[in-house]
Amino acid sequence: MNHATRRVVTGHDDSGKAIIESDGPAPNVKVREGAGFVSTLLWVTDETPANVDLRIDRADRTIAVAPPPSGTILRIVDFPPVTSEVDRMDGSALRQAMGVDHAGSAGAPSRHAYMHRTKSVDYGIVLSGEIDMLLDDSEVHLKAGDIVIQQATNHAWVNRSSDFCRIAFILIDANDPLAKKG
Template sequence: MNKVPRRIVTGIENGKSTIIEDQQVENAVEHLPGLVISDIWNTQKIPASLDLETQIPNTGFPQTPKNGTYFRYVSIPPDKDLGVEFKAGEPHPMMHQTETLDYIIILSGELYLIMEKGETLLKPGDIVIQRGTNHAWSNRSDQACIQLAVLIDAE
């Protein structure tokens, strides 16, 4: 699977539906070795405007707009390639928390979702509903894991 996704954006031209963009995303960033993140789309409010796109900075940890949404593509390399060491009994060094409701879909590879209490192995087709909890991702395999995430501002 390609580490830089293709983005197709639709719209209206002369009253007819059309494809207004069809290209690889331009803001794929390698934040750590092999960790490729591309922030595909965002909305600044809900309900969303259908004819407005505001570019947002591509960051390692997402910064979802207040009352908005954030759609991101992430390729997570094996832990050994990232240089992340996870020691049993200690918090994972990539543990983080966002004030968002996240819908995460695993497209390829496998990945552990690590919580403060417990963890679970995710495989292609698995869906995570992340509700503003402290968490980390750990790829203990030999291949990258591709995930899609939609983050929605939450309280």
């Protein structure tokens, strides 16, 4: 599968005229070791409202899965088919590499090595392929064109098909619904 994603970034010149700042393959592409996910980071904001006149590549950085406080992330993830070895692996190293925690209900063990949770509202748009989203005790099958609005829930993306699944994710920082109140 060709993982290259064209990214066009607009901005303004010194006179205020709208311009193309960059146009080409998104340069920040990483493979998640152990899982084989290909993650293309397209843009990050560190504040709301977003500062849109920085004239820098805001994706030229290393960042965990979750967005920064008061920020957002736009990324494309290509999920390869899951192998039987991955189904049996311990997910703690993978979650550590992703910079996320497992937060199952009442400390329950993960039902899959990919289970994780971020403190964010995630808009997931399935661009191609199909995939299963596992929750603590349920799951849903998704296909190209389906959209998920995920609200800081514990989940795993498991591709049980024979082809890659490509999903665009927009993550927005959110309050943690499981944080201790008081």
